[in-house]
Amino acid sequence: MGQTFELLKKEIVLEWRSKYAFNGILLYIVSTVFVCYISFNLNPGFKGSQGYPIVWNILFWIIMLFASVNAIAKSFLQESKSRLLYYYCIAHPQAIILSKTIYNTLLMGLLSILAFIVYSLFFTNSVNDLLFYFVIVLLGSTSFSTVFTMISAIASKAGNNGTLMAILSFPVIIPVILLLIKVSKAAMDGIDRGLSLGNIGVLLAINVIVIASSLILFPFLWRD
Amino acid sequence: MKFIYQTWWKVLAVVMIFYTLIAGLLLGVPRLEILHETIRNTYFHVPMWIAMFTVFTISVIYSIKYLQTGKEEYDLISVECVNTGMFFFVVGLITGMLWAKYTWGEYWSNDPKQNSAAIAFLLYCAYGVLRNSIDEEQKRGKISAIYNIFAFPVMVVLIMVLPRLTDSLHPGNGGNPAFGKLDMDNRMRVVLYPAFIAWALMGVWIATLRYRIRLIEFKKNAIN
Numbered sequence: 001m002g003q004t005f006e007l008l009k010k011e012i013v014l015e016w017r018s019k020y021a022f023n024g025i026l027l028y029i030v031s032t033v034f035v036c037y038i039s040f041n042l043n044p045g046f047k048g049s050q051g052y053p054i055v056w057n058i059l060f061w062i063i064m065l066f067a068s069v070n071a072i073a074k075s076f077l078q079e080s081k082s083r084l085l086y087y088y089c090i091a092h093p094q095a096i097i098l099s100k101t102i103y104n105t106l107l108m109g110l111l112s113i114l115a116f117i118v119y120s121l122f123f124t125n126s127v128n129d130l131l132f133y134f135v136i137v138l139l140g141s142t143s144f145s146t147v148f149t150m151i152s153a154i155a156s157k158a159g160n161n162g163t164l165m166a167i168l169s170f171p172v173i174i175p176v177i178l179l180l181i182k183v184s185k186a187a188m189d190g191i192d193r194g195l196s197l198g199n200i201g202v203l204l205a206i207n208v209i210v211i212a213s214s215l216i217l218f219p220f221l222w223r224d
Numbered sequence: 225m226k227f228i229y230q231t232w233w234k235v236l237a238v239v240m241i242f243y244t245l246i247a248g249l250l251l252g253v254p255r256l257e258i259l260h261e262t263i264r265n266t267y268f269h270v271p272m273w274i275a276m277f278t279v280f281t282i283s284v285i286y287s288i289k290y291l292q293t294g295k296e297e298y299d300l301i302s303v304e305c306v307n308t309g310m311f312f313f314v315v316g317l318i319t320g321m322l323w324a325k326y327t328w329g330e331y332w333s334n335d336p337k338q339n340s341a342a343i344a345f346l347l348y349c350a351y352g353v354l355r356n357s358i359d360e361e362q363k364r365g366k367i368s369a370i371y372n373i374f375a376f377p378v379m380v381v382l383i384m385v386l387p388r389l390t391d392s393l394h395p396g397n398g399g400n401p402a403f404g405k406l407d408m409d410n411r412m413r414v415v416l417y418p419a420f421i422a423w424a425l426m427g428v429w430i431a432t433l434r435y436r437i438r439l440i441e442f443k444k445n446a447i448n
Binding site for chain 2: 150154157158159164167168170171172174175178202206209213214217220221
């Protein structure tokens with residue numbers, strides 16, 4: 001536990017010094033949102049149309065999906081081989097994967113809040129249950145982080161290319177994103193929160209399963 | 225491992241498959257709206273998925289064993305089980321699509337279970353790509369074993385859990401009556417349950433044959 005904390009502190013300090021990942025992904029999100037904004041404004045009258053809330057919701061999650069793939073794919077890429085060897089001598093594998101997962105969760109949580117604000121600035125926000133939508137955004141970013149951290153560990157062992165990361169992670173993430181879109185649409189429409197609890201429970205269960213399996217499997221992946 | 229070289233269960237599988245073929249087409253079935261005589265496809269469509277689950281489960285067991293011991297044979301077993309499972313996956317999809325054409329009107333009717341199955345198919349295609357992307361044998365075995373263990377629960381969630389949460393045309397999902405409860409009578413069970421066992425054994429048989437061929441190749445290429 002102490003090791004996890006120290007490693008987490010190291011990740012945060014490293015990020016704080018360069019702010020590379022954070023600024024990079026933030027810029028990525030802002031430019032994607034802007035591109036979408038301009039493209040949608042080419043079609044006047046779309047804003048008032050009936051499909052607008054549906055597109056609003058789905059577009060947000062697609063942007064978040066690609067932003068988090070890009071953000072988290074780096075988490076094992078930046079470690080050099082010698083540094084990994086050094087960790088191998090001093091730390092538990094579980095502490096390493098746990099610290100990476102927590103760090104990515106924090107990073108993605110922060111980024112998704114900012115992304116949500118930027119997104120709402122450009123696209124008129126029509127969410128009814130704002131607080132609940134916000135909770136779902138945080139939950140979604142947590143789910144993305146847990147899944148992608150493990151997948152990026154696997155992809156980094158297999159030659160570290162972006163294609164592999166995408167094809168490995170997308171089938172795994174599809175059930176998560178389907179649930180997220182369903183739950184967040186319910187929050188948009190202001191449907192009673194109690195009705196979404198079942199789906200949120202499934203999401204939490206998926207998170208627990210993914211974290212547990214990455215804790216069990218990472219020590220095997222780690223040994224080279 | 226002696227089991228795979230024995231003959232009795234292979235004979236049993238063949239006899240039982242012939243039994244389900246003959247009895248499945250000759251014995252009486254309940255008369256139902258929409259389904260009519262196509263209900264006999266239950267004897268062929270559902271056992272494909274049972275066979276797929278059987279070989280995928282064996283594959284995961286041997287992946288775990290491979291991670292524990294590092295024996296190359298276990299890796300070969302788990303790979304060939306996945307390959308066989310993919311075959312049954314495709315056959316299961318095709319039989320389902322043909323059935324859907326005659327009962328629901330279209331080969332692909334955006335049914336949640338069909339979609340989930342397609343995603344799970346992508347998941348296992350990614351397994352194949354991952355294996356091909358690594359050259360080093362031991363590393364390949366280890367990483368694909370890890371991915372296999374990771375993918376299996378996701379596949380189970382996709383095919384067994386998620387469609388039950390939404391409205392599906394498949395029986396037993398989204399409040400539709402399950403086959404076991406309403407539509408099926410004992411005349412069908414007499415054929416269906418032997419068919420499950422028979423096709424599961426058939427899947428295992430195909431997998432063992434493929435494994436034995438791979439084992440010969442492996443021994444031929446080994447450096448003594």
